[in-house]
Amino acid sequence: MKLLKYIVALYLVCQAAACKDYLDVTPDNVATLDYAFRNRNETENYLFTCYSTLQNMADVVANPAFTTSGEIYFPNTLTEATLGGRGNEVGFHLIRGTQTTDQPALNYWDGENLGQPLFKAIRRCNILLENIDKPADLTPAEKNRWIAETKFLKAYYHFYLLRMYGPIPLIKENLPINATTEEVRVHRSSMDESFDYIVSLLDEAIPALPAKIQNPTQELGRITKTIALAVKAEVLVTRASPLFNGNPDYSGITGKDGKILFPANYDETKWNDALAACDSAIRACDALGLHLYKFIAPGNLPSLPTALKQVMDLRTTITEKWELNSEIIWALNPTFGYQHMSMPRLTSEMVQNMGGAPGNFAVPLSMAELFYTDHGLPMNEDKTYDFRNRYELTEVPESEKYLLHAGYQTVKMHLGREPRFYADLSFDGSNFFGNGVTNPEAMLYVQARGSNSIAGPKDNIRVNVTGYWPSKLVNYLSVFGTEVTGENFRLPIIRLAGLYLLYAEALNEVGGPTAEVMKYVDLVRERAGIPGLANAYNQYASNPGKINSKEGMREVIHRERRLELCFEGGIGWDLRRWKSMQQVLSNPIQGWSIQETDPSGYYRARTLAIPVFGLKDYLWPIKNDALIINPNLVQNPYW
Template sequence: MKRISHFLCVLVVLLLGVSCKKYLDVAPDNTGTLEYAFRNRNEAENYLFTCYATLQQFADATTNAGFTTSSEIIYPNNLTKHPIDETGFNLLRGTQNSNNPGLNYWDGENSGKAIFRSIRRCNTMLENIDKPVDLSFGEKKRWIAEVKFLKAYYHFYLARLYGPIPLIKTNLDITASTDEIKVKRAPIDSTFNYIVQLLDEAAPDLPPVIDNQAQELGRITKTIALSVKAEVLMTAASPLFNGNPDFVSTKNKDGQPLFSATYDPAKWVRAAAACKEAIEVCEANGLKLYSFIPPASITVLPDSLRTVLTLQNAVTEKWDLNSELIWALNPTFGWQGYATPRLTQKGVVNIFSNPSTFAVPLSTQELFYSDKGVPINEDKTFDYAGRYSIKTGDEASRFYIAKNYSTVKEHFNREPRFYASLGFDGGIWYGNGKLNLTDMYHVEARGIESFAGPKDINTLNITGYWPKKLAHYQSVYDDGFQTIQYHLPLIRLAGLYLLYAEALNEVNGPSAEAYTYIDKVRTRAGLPGVVAAWTDYSKNPGKVGTKDGLRQIIHQERRLELVFEGQAGWDLRRWKELQSVLSLPMQGWNVYESDAANYYQPHTIFTAIFGLRNYLWPIKDNSLIVNGNLVQNPYW
């Protein structure tokens, strides 16, 4: 029988809004309600779960700015039917505004994005935790630590979007004056310091890992808290918030600067120490890079496909079996059918479960390395100029590309993460019910109307690439229907390794230790070490030995290792690189063409609209009117 934890069940009830305990949704200043909510341990535990509730809503990838605005995946905006919330994807098309901001987490009371309300609930929990007389001392300490973590993370989520935010350290009293209610924004350094303070207070009283996974998987641990602390300090140290000249004129109405005008290298030192501590605690508690172990149903598996499945399953493996998964959210990833191509005519029957509309642009495809472990435009052995010519699948590439199938030349001789992450015309799609090496599916994307009907824009992948990494290899959308559920990672050990390498490089430049942590990730991905790869194959072999060069390498390494996991959108923002990335048009192939020569012509789908102001979200105009002490973000 499939085990579903008590914790998850309570969260589902809360998220669906079917609880009979209506008091959980009323304002915390209702004294009678609060006395009931904390009258005993069981009622207090229910209130603890309300503090977790907003966190679980972050699992919706379509409302995650790190997922929708990264340029890794684009979504058609001309559908006659709209099965998903397209707001986040459309932000790249210039729809963001201050009158009605898209993905409004500042005051989204009616959209499930009310983060400040969630912070208020956390404060209420902390202020009333002493009331249940039957709550043990040990549980009380743990619950306090969990709520402090949640409070910190909610502040962090807002800070990544808006920069300086009001710090809601305690709930206001019911007798608070109008002036007290009109809180102002705290400077960005104060914001990050407060978040770290809460995480430092929480970590010692959290369990290192969850022992009783059947009952408690999804609750916060020490490894999670320390890993989030590393991410917070890396964000604080990065160019967006560390002496960013674009924001220096932003001040509160009393003249208080909200951003520091001075770059502080000590922030990187602090971030490096936090990354190292998180790694040491994770490894001490048994976390390690994931490696695929074939089930009994797979009797023969070549090394190439084993590596592909290792890289895929590092994301899609069950939480309790994934040795490198530090943190995920309880709701499972609900978009596998959007990431899966229609492999045969039978797949058309599953039009609602397999819409196939998450499209990967050419810019993301061409980001992946060659099989030599360097960018394809730097690899002196890769025919970059001739990459759009046509080549036929052969014996040597048969586990990546269908034999005798004509596809574009740049699909050959790429790194294993390319084949683990992308579905493409001619590409092998191992799984989907077929595990026999002599009878594997491959994608046929040309002339897509043959499967979907003439130019059926409700089922069209508009680029010809799918984010294969987001689909479990055992999920079936063709002959029958079976979805293998998984939890999209928020933090994996591989990502933490690359954060540490990034921080080390910013502190001291290239070093043996930085190379070591990069190579841990590259070795698992089937690539040579970073120094050897650049020395032997790059047109710019000295790049790996300079601070600026290694920074570029690490940034690309993170984008490749964590592609489609909702990380790149946040990374590109904190690096101040998203504007440059989005300066390239969003392109795909001519997907309606059946002939290879006509299909493989880059086709511009749209040009993204992104300026300096888009690095931070606008605060809704009406919120500035209601609270006269708030100031708008720069350039809005």
């Protein structure tokens, strides 16, 4: 009878959250809730069930920030599915205007169309919190930690929904069996109520979480105090940012109960809260000895030239094992599964073995142009850089032989760029340290002309349609050839460089471009191998005063985040909270003319798609069926 009451109660909650598969509410692999919490071991299993949805979110093809940011373009003309099925492509195609209210892609509200069932995950968290007192053999320390972990997960699931949908119903507890119809038909809470609740959960969780994982072999991936503090910083920076802080586009939007859902006026004090949270997170990282990572070459590698060592410092920041990486604050346990999609064409064996490296993740030309010059400035703001003639052909000089293949014909814009350009991208004529060849004097290099292949044109499932690969996402120890030997890694969710830039952003919004702002930006730039802001702008910039205003520094910090964190699955959230996505996607998606074999024909920009992104696309639509099930819900603006 007790189980029946829980099933009915959870059914009502599921209705309120507008879930379709409402019968799928019984806890996994248990006969009764009493059995699920009868002892410590069973309760721990249930805790890991609360974690399971989080781990499932590691698949980047279902990550809205990875697929819709314009950083990576996936073609819709392939004759075969190369992501494991056509359904796995839907997120990438949203920039073509394919989103609908009938069947939303990446639907995290209902857990459909690649989306995870986040309301179901929240209900699981509530069940654990309601039953945590039952196991008699659970120690007080374990109990407090598990409660804290569960509250963090509950906060994070709410935050994920909030970033996608704006105001959401807050599932603070599961509804009782005697809930009225009106109680079941919940309303959307306001943005401020939603943020307040998420922050309160994090504040309740933080004191009882461990500062670090003491036994990585058994517990890596479980939540720590440092992770929770860093997430709190992101939550409060998101709250203070233009999308949700007095956004005039959402002025006057109300729920069915008449409640104003979005804050009407900009509140600059929200940046003070964000700044304090960033400061706390950084101090926690400092206490653990976290620092920006630099490549420690194993003994079997030769001494690397300075230019190549700089590239490897940056590449391995992402691909080094979490437990060995001094910079990663948080990652998920599943490893990144798309190295083969990010790998450039290097050998004929690689081309012949389609399963080894299709290489279909294509970086638009606009992203390649976003990277700085070697002076640490945008190409069009560096007075020493020939921006107007960047597409002219030239020959790679011997002085750049560790970055590009000496004597190879390429365009001027591939020369004299910052180390992140060469660390993050592969393209025609670029060297690749790895894939089984680690001799700096004889590296493999990309020969991309003619359908991106060193062996001439091939069928269109083996092409990269722009001519740029996000090889930042490839471990240098992975080998793609006749056989594939992949060296796995976990893609970071939060790393120290990102937290430094978040702190600099909050500092600038509160007090303008102070020395402290430049300190934290320059920490990231130093590791990236480019001059600090003052040196770069005073010596080489056509507009040296840019960094002296809050607006100018804001633009610099935003670009720095886009470069430092590109392809890692988070910039899409930044572009939304800044209200910059519409501007970024206002330009055509372009690439080189990849079918051409002659460089003069290859290096001609061609348009692949015209992105479709309007005001409505900043927030995800709620599925029409959900609005019918719960008439107290309102659709998101402009849908």
